[in-house]
Amino acid sequence: MTAFPNSLPAPAHPDPRDAPVLRWGILGPGLIAGHFVAALMKHTGQQVTAVASRTAQRAADFADSYGIAQSYGSYEDLLADDTVDAVYIATPMSEHYAQTVMCVQAGKHALVEKSFMRTAAEAVEVRELARAGDVFVMEAMKTRYIxxxxxxxxxxxxxxxxxxxxxxxxxxxxxxxxxxxxxxxxxxxxxxxxxxxxxxxxxxxxxxxxxxxxxxxxxxxxxxxxxxxxxxxxxxxxxxxxxxxxxxxxxxxxxxxxxxxxxxxxxxxxxxxxxxxxxxxxxxxxxxxxxxxxPGRECLAFEASAMARYVADGLTESPVxxxxxxxxxxxxxxxxxxxxxxxxxxxx
Structure with missing residues (x-):
């Protein structure tokens, strides 16, 4: 029988600033992407170097708002950018499968906003492709890291x-x-x-x-x-x-x-x-x-810093x-x- 503790344990990673730095690209410059970038800028040392949208002007406006150096009017152009180590996919669920496949094929680590895919069949295909390509892919399930x-x-x-x-x-x-x-x-x-x-x-x-x-x-x-x-x-x-x-x-x-x-x-x-x-x-x-x-979506800093630690450790999947x-x-x-x-x- 385990005794009731005298105190609560501390979080495993209390400070997202202590994580190694990845250079991030953003696919889908919408509301959640804005919160993600703002959280990284406020609470981490992570760098956001590029953003892409299907509309060049939308990407440029987002880049201007957050001081991002490079913007693209196509996802393919961002994935060809050598200054991008990892990609945050913040598009609708219908786009997650194709865009994650693109990231894996380009050798870019991917953090995919929840829900991971539309269906389990898509998720299985992405899992097998990521493992075969030895590329880090993780669902952005922020509750696992807060x-x-x-x-x-x-x-x-x-x-x-x-x-x-x-x-x-x-x-x-x-x-x-x-x-x-x-x-x-x-x-x-x-x-x-x-x-x-x-x-x-x-x-x-x-x-x-x-x-x-x-x-x-x-x-x-x-x-x-x-x-x-x-x-x-x-x-x-x-x-x-x-x-x-x-x-x-x-x-x-x-x-x-x-x-x-x-x-x-x-x-x-x-x-x-x-x-x-x-x-x-x-x-x-x-x-x-x-x-x-x-508070609020500032906690997105935790999932990004966790992923940066895992990539630095040579992992290809989240251990949690x-x-x-x-x-x-x-x-x-x-x-x-x-x-x-x-x-x-x-x-x-």
């Missing part, structure tokens, strides 16, 4: 929870339907599951590992993509995950791990740096943790969220979409 999840990793490794019985995770918010918007467009890999539902699902998978049973239900937007989904996922041991995501209502953005000896409750939103509380099973002991130095993990999560997303009835354009 400080409080590093703390949770240590608690799990130390057996502090005892036997984990369940994980509960929610992420929802109201987004009115807009025809053609990327979240609602089946041609762009739209749907709530791939957009934000991947966060609670990934959190549950991180804690419990492989699931043997998935029971999902949800609703569809007018365009045919999923706009809400809930699921109970069960492991071989009988541990369960309850995950919920929606664009139809405002829900808590919280997660908890519930074990025989202790539980963890996150603050909001759990997918960004937020407080957490470790509470003993009898409710008499409690430890609180909080680190708000990297490798390509097998990304494939497993995409497989779960496929099954949840199937049960809900959601289809992409080429699946109809």
């Amino acid at each position: 400080p409080q999840v590093q703390v949770i990793d240590r608690l799990l490794a130390d057996g502090v929870f005892g036997t984990v019985d369940s994980v509960v995770a929610q992420y929802g918010g109201v987004v009115p339907f807009q025809a053609g918007h990327r979240v609602f467009d089946p041609a762009l890999g739209g749907g709530v599951l791939l957009d934000i539902g991947v966060y609670p699902l990934s959190f549950a998978y991180t804690v419990l590992g492989a699931f043997t049973s998935v029971k999902a239900s949800g609703t569809l937007a007018a365009s045919g993509v999923d706009d809400s989904a809930s699921a109970v996922l069960t492991t071989e041991s009988g541990a369960r995950a309850l995950v919920e995501t929606t664009l139809r209502a405002s829900t808590p953005i919280r997660a908890s791990i519930n074990g025989s000896l202790a539980r963890v409750e996150s603050g909001e939103p759990f997918h960004n740096p937020s407080p957490l509380s470790l509470i003993s099973a009898d409710g008499l002991r409690r430890l609180d943790w909080n680190d708000q130095r990297y 969220h490798g390509l097998d993990d990304s494939v497993a999560i995409m497989t779960l997303l496929d099954e949840m979409r199937r049960q809900v009835g959601a289809r992409f354009t080429d699946e109809l």
Whole structure:
């Protein structure tokens, strides 16, 4: 029996500034790419040397906004740039497969914004190509690298929870339907599951590992993509995950791990740096943790610095969220979409 700890462990990598430096190129100069670049500039020593878009002016405007030296009107031109070591792919999910393949073929390391691909089949192909090409490829699942999840990793490794019985995770918010918007467009890999539902699902998978049973239900937007989904996922041991995501209502953005000896409750939103509380099973002991130095999407600095460390160490996959993990999560997303009835354009 593991005793309740006297203090919480420290994150494995508390400072993203201590990572080796990569020279980054950006594919897709949109909102999330802007947050990524700003986080790197504020909290790391990473260098952003180039940006590319299908529209030269859009790339040039982005470069001007962030002081990036080079901009390109084609993705191929950026991948031919010798000043780029690694590429951050921040385009819609429909583009991830082709652009990651391009990066691997060009010998560029790739950090691919979540969800990794549209489907598990695409993820499997990318995994095999990346391994054959000996190129580092990683899903930009920021929750695997933020400080409080590093703390949770240590608690799990130390057996502090005892036997984990369940994980509960929610992420929802109201987004009115807009025809053609990327979240609602089946041609762009739209749907709530791939957009934000991947966060609670990934959190549950991180804690419990492989699931043997998935029971999902949800609703569809007018365009045919999923706009809400809930699921109970069960492991071989009988541990369960309850995950919920929606664009139809405002829900808590919280997660908890519930074990025989202790539980963890996150603050909001759990997918960004937020407080957490470790509470003993009898409710008499409690430890609180909080680190708000990297609020909101400033936490994107952690995934970039983690990747830089892995590349410097000669790795070709993340040791905490490798390509097998990304494939497993995409497989779960496929099954949840199937049960809900959601289809992409080429699946109809």
